[in-house]
Amino acid sequence: MNAGICADRRPPRLGVNIDHIATLRQARRTVEPDPVWGAALAELGGADLITVHLREDRRHIQERDVRILRETVQVPLNLEMAVDPEITAFARKCAPHQVTLVPEKRAEVTTEGGLDVIGQLPRVRDCINQLNEDGLVVSLFIDPDERQIEASAALGVPAVELHTGRYADAKTPAEQVAELDQLTKAVNFAHERHLAVHVGHGLTYRNVSPVAAIPLVEELNIGHSIVARSLMVGFKEAVAEMKRLIDLARMRGF
Numbered sequence: 001m002n003a004g005i006c007a008d009r010r011p012p013r014l015g016v017n018i019d020h021i022a023t024l025r026q027a028r029r030t031v032e033p034d035p036v037w038g039a040a041l042a043e044l045g046g047a048d049l050i051t052v053h054l055r056e057d058r059r060h061i062q063e064r065d066v067r068i069l070r071e072t073v074q075v076p077l078n079l080e081m082a083v084d085p086e087i088t089a090f091a092r093k094c095a096p097h098q099v100t101l102v103p104e105k106r107a108e109v110t111t112e113g114g115l116d117v118i119g120q121l122p123r124v125r126d127c128i129n130q131l132n133e134d135g136l137v138v139s140l141f142i143d144p145d146e147r148q149i150e151a152s153a154a155l156g157v158p159a160v161e162l163h164t165g166r167y168a169d170a171k172t173p174a175e176q177v178a179e180l181d182q183l184t185k186a187v188n189f190a191h192e193r194h195l196a197v198h199v200g201h202g203l204t205y206r207n208v209s210p211v212a213a214i215p216l217v218e219e220l221n222i223g224h225s226i227v228a229r230s231l232m233v234g235f236k237e238a239v240a241e242m243k244r245l246i247d248l249a250r251m252r253g254f
Contacts, residue, residue, distance in 0.1 A: 010250070011212075011246055011247040011250045011251070012212060012218050012220055012246060013048035013049060013218060013219040013220070014046065014047055014048050014049075014219075014220055014222065014239075014242060014243050014246055015047070015048065015049040015050070015051040015078055015200070015219055015220065015221035015222070016039075016042040016047040016049075016050060016051065016221075016223065016226060016239055016242075017051040017052065017053070017200075017221055017222060017223025017224075017226075018035045018038045018039055018042065018050060018051070018061075018223065018227070019035075019051075019052060019053050019060045019223055020060065020223060020227040020228075021033050021034075021227060022035045022052075022060035022061045022062070022065060023059070023060040025060075026059065026060055035052070035061065035065050035069075036065060036068050036069060036072060038227075038235055039069055039072070039073050040072070040073075041234075041235040041236045041239070042226075042235065042239045043073065043074055043075055044236050044239075045235065045237065045238070045239025045243065046239055046240050046243035047075060047239050048075055048076075048219075049075050049076040049077070049078050049097070049098075049219070050069060050073050050078065051077075051078040051079075051080060051100075051221045051223065052065065052066060052069065052077070052078070052079060052080065053079075053080035053081070053102065054066055054079060054080070054081055054090070055082070055104060056082055056084055056086075056104060063090060066079060066090075066094055066096070067094060070094050070095065070096060076096075076098060077096040077097050077098070078096065078097065078098040078099075078100055078139075078221070079091055079094070079096040079098070079099050079100070080099075080100045080101075080102050080141070081100070081101065081102065082101070082102060082103070082104035083115075083120065083123050083124055083127045088127055088130055088131065091131060091136065092130065092131065092133075092134045092136070095134060095135075095136065096136070097137065098136075098138075098139060098159075099131055099136050099137070099138050099139070100138075100139045100141050100161055100198075101115055101124065101127060101128075101139070101141065102115060102141040103115045103116065103141070113163060113165065114141055114142035114143035114145070114148060114162075114163040115140055115141050115142050115148075116148075117140060117142060117148050117151040117152050117155070118147060118148060118151045121151065124140070124155065125155055128155055128156075128157060137158060137159070138158075138159075139157060139158070139160060139161050139196075139198060140152045140155075140157055140159075140160050140161070141160075141161045141200075142160055142161070142162065142163065143162070143163050144162045144163065144164075144166075144182055144185075144186030144187075146186070146189055149186065149189055149190045149193065149195070150193070152190075152195065153190075153194070153195055157195070158195065158196055159196035159198055159218075160190055160195050160196075160197060160198070161197075161198035161199060161219075161221065162183060162186055162187065162190070162197060162198070162199045162200075163201050164199050164200060164202055164203055164211060165201045165202050166182075167179035167180055167183055167202075167207070167211065168201065168202025168203060168204070168207055169202060180210050180211070183199070183211065183214070184214050187199075187214050187216050187217055188216060191216045196218050196219075197216055197217055197218055197219075198217070198218060198219035198220070198221065199211055199214075199217055199219070199220055199221070200220060200221035200222065203220060203222045203225065204225040205225060205241065205242065205245060208220065208222070208242065208245055208246060208249070209245055209246075209248075209249035209254050210249070210254050212246040212249035212250055213249040213252070213253050213254030215250075220246060222242060226238045226239055226242055229241070
């Protein structure tokens with residue numbers, strides 16, 4: 001995952017987040033549906049990487065899932081995690097292909113906003129240093145804010161993932177255009193600082209195309225919308241449909 005390398009028309013990678021397959025399993029504390037099976041189907045549908053979030057409260061993905069996925073997926077495994085000593089130690093042992101540091105609150109339904117790199121600089125730096133000792137690639141999930149991008153670049157990480165929640169939650173077309181413009185500026189700003197740019201949060205089949213068309217975006221991570229659609233069309237086809245939308249948007253420039 002080389003920072004700063006992205007041909008204008010080369011489709012960005014699709015990272016499929018399989019957390020909510022595990023959410024359904026954990027609702028009954030049983031063995032099905034298995035997110036590992038979901039990962040295999042996602043690969044068959046065209047996923048370029050698999051993303052999972054091992055939360056402190058273990059509300060969906062479990063350590064068992066990450067260990068098996070690390071041994072079985074044929075595409076890179078992206079582990080999202082809080083800046084937490086216990087999970088940092090687990091990540092160092094499991095050695096996923098990429099670690100994405102995210103903010104985390106016990107009461108939230110899903111991740112709310114980006115990591116405050118500036119406000120937690122010593123903790124974030126220490127976590128990155130530990131992960132780097134084991135050769136792990138680290139990305140930071142942050143808001144599309146120039147100050148947070150600058151702070152991330154100063155820490156020497158190769159990539160950032162920009163939070164697309166404000167774009168996804170825009171109430172009017174005008175608001176959506178404004179948020180897309182802000183996101184595009186942040187993508188360019190990060191690229192100028194030699195960071196690979198990933199994006200994610202709240203992206204759906206309805207709103208993904210304008211984001212996928214941003215030339216310097218290298219990776220999109222999408223979960224809930226794909227899992228929801230899979231209930232109607234099957235997981236492999238749901239992933240394939242999202243992959244086609246992303247590829248077409250980049251080729252046509254939306």
